[in-house]
Ligand code: MLT
């Protein structure tokens with residue numbers, strides 16, 4: 001099984017179009033310790049030929065162009081893409097679906113909640129039902145991923161609920177502190193290629209590492225995990241915004257409740273932060289934060305990173 005990191009940044013990317021912070025300025029200046037990153041997505045293949053994209057970022061078009069395994073291979077219209085799987089309905093995970101119009105067959109998997117959000121928005125009708133099969137993922141059910149023509153792509157996905165929040169644009173302000181969040185709004189995935197080991201976890205959005213999640217991840221060979229913020233209040237501290245990570249549905253890396261502490265002792269062999277916000281100092285290769293996460297055994301995902309499992 002091959003994993004390709006298409007985009008390692010959170011929504012906005014690194015640099016973000018309107019961000020003039022010291023971090024984003026270093027990227028624009030070409031600083032080698034501040035490498036650009038596009039928005040949150042990975043591609044996975046069981047055989048190196050057919051690919052499944054996990055989350056369709058607004059940068060999807062460029063990500064496909066930058067990664068030769070995803071280029072058309074034959075005829076005038078072709079794609080190695082067989083399916084797209086979504087972990088939530090956030091803009092940075094669904095906007096790329098609009099790039100995938102052009103009467104190309106593939107399958108689109110997401111929880112019922114996320115499928116409902118897409119169905120309620122007619123702009124996604126550019127994915128014509130004659131070509132794009134929309135399939136609902138059931139929580140805790142191992143699901144073989146099939147392409148639009150119903151051929152098995154050799155990957156099985158098991159979705160599970162994780163602490164999280166409904167997409168920002170779907171928040172119900174009148175619904176109380178959870179903004180109307182329901183099960184299925186944010187999921188984590190176990191991704192495996194049957195016969196090729198025990199697979200890995202992809203959890204780009206998560207509000208807390210609670211007991212059930214910690215138990216599930218115990219001893220896993222590889223986990224991609226939500227690295228949105230280093231500190232819960234870093235956006236406020238930097239003057240970039242008014243929200244904490246907790247308000248956005250993202251557990252921070254540092255702190256007593258943070259993911260660094262929560263993964264200690266879980267025996268996860270390889271740990272990689274992904275969905276990293278442009279305010280997060282781990283993006284800087286010369287930062288104290290980067291040294292701290294690496295000292296704790298974590299990697300910071302980068303665009304073009306390839307992993308063979
Ligand atoms: C998130 O990860 O919290 C969202 O992508 C935020 C957003 O929609 O900008």
Ligand code: MN
Nearest residue numbers: 010011090092
């Ligand atoms: Mn996001």
